[in-house]
Amino acid sequence: MTTMIEVERLSKRFTLHNQGGVSLSVLEDVSLAADRGECVVLHGPSGAGKSTLLRCVYANYRSQGGAVRVRHRGDWIDMACAAPRDVLAVRRHTVGYVSQFLRVIPRVPALTIVMEPLLARGVARDAARQRSETMLERLHIPARLWHLPPATFSGGEQQRVNIARGFIAQFPIVLLDEPTAALDAVNRRAVVDLIAEAKARGAALLGIFHDDEVRAAAATRLFPLDAGCAHGA
């Protein structure tokens, strides 16, 4: 059993300088760990800091105290204080993140969006295209949409493109922020299958799921988060 994510006494506060310097404490003293092959599900009410915790692990948010270590090619890297070039290397090779919403870029087609993580890791273009097409098929994105930019896609289609991008590179660590929120039953099952496969190949997953059924199917265990409380592992 190898630990892949180790959050230790993490604190995250937002100081709103232009709103009178209000300080919002979102995470206080949070510690948690995730091992290879397990999916730890963050569980708690809206505003408890679930998405914030995921963003701290991805170093999208900075933190005010504690450590956020991820195992990157055998070494521990603390994302809370890693140099930008190290964070970029971790994102390229180790940690995948499926955000709640796809950020669409004008003129960039769906297929390219899915291929990008593979190309960034040096996978040849043809192989990257084939794997991406297979992934889009699994998530029921019709082939006629592959070469279009997703700006005009439905919410569910955009989310599936985002999921395809998050799972395509088989990252050792995958962060999932409500990946099934806009999906129908068939596609929810497809995502549950992807999560099961990721666990089977030894990835560590950290996720947020509001759908009870998906949560029950995906979770190895739950990690409770409550607004404004201190948490222990």
Added chain:
Amino acid sequence: MTALLRVEGLSRYYGARAGCECVSFELDEGEILAVVGESGSGKTTLLDCVSGRNKPDSGTVVFNTRIDGPLDVWRLSEAARRMLARTDWGYVHQSPREGLRLDASAGANVGERLMALGARHYGRIRAEAVGWMDAVELDSARIDELPTAFSGGMQQRLQIARNLVTRPRLVFMDEPTAGLDVSVQARLLDLLRGLAGELGLAAIIVTHDLAVARLLAQRMIVMRGGGVVESGLTDQVLDDPQHPYTQLLVSSVLQA
């Protein structure tokens, strides 16, 4: 790993006023850095001091050259600095009219840097120019036309081709998309994003447009009053800004 560019304590004063003050950063090979901030914050002064166009009052700019390794740009002879600017560096001006020769054909504009490096074979220079016009999605059948016959967006792409022809490792860009229609802007950004990835270009892009920074740059620095108030990964700075000024900048963007 040696950085491609290392800037340390760079300052440039205009009288008593600081154009830029004590700016330090590093840039790796293939990395794109955005410099953002409002007008008058010192973005262009910084770009010019780094790119050898405006001598700083203090500080160092060390560029890791292909042959001689790291060299302090401002301790080189004027000739050596010009040579660097013509070969390993590119500079894309906000206005293509500043960066192009308006009385020379499109092909001559693209070929000029090659000729400055001693290329004399007309056929080969022309073939390179055709290749680069294709790469920036310009109709190479118009190779003999003057840039003044091109639209603003086309002129900007021609300026980019003119800079990339010597395969520079570092390109400086001063508001490359400002003043273009949004549809033209999207095409240019897409092109820049693709070229940077394919050629492994490093770039410093001055922009006041946060969306441009997010699209193109892995890292960014935020300037105000000549100084750097915040720096970090682009998504970090934009999604979780720490400094009051950065928070104001990010919250002031209109959502379309």
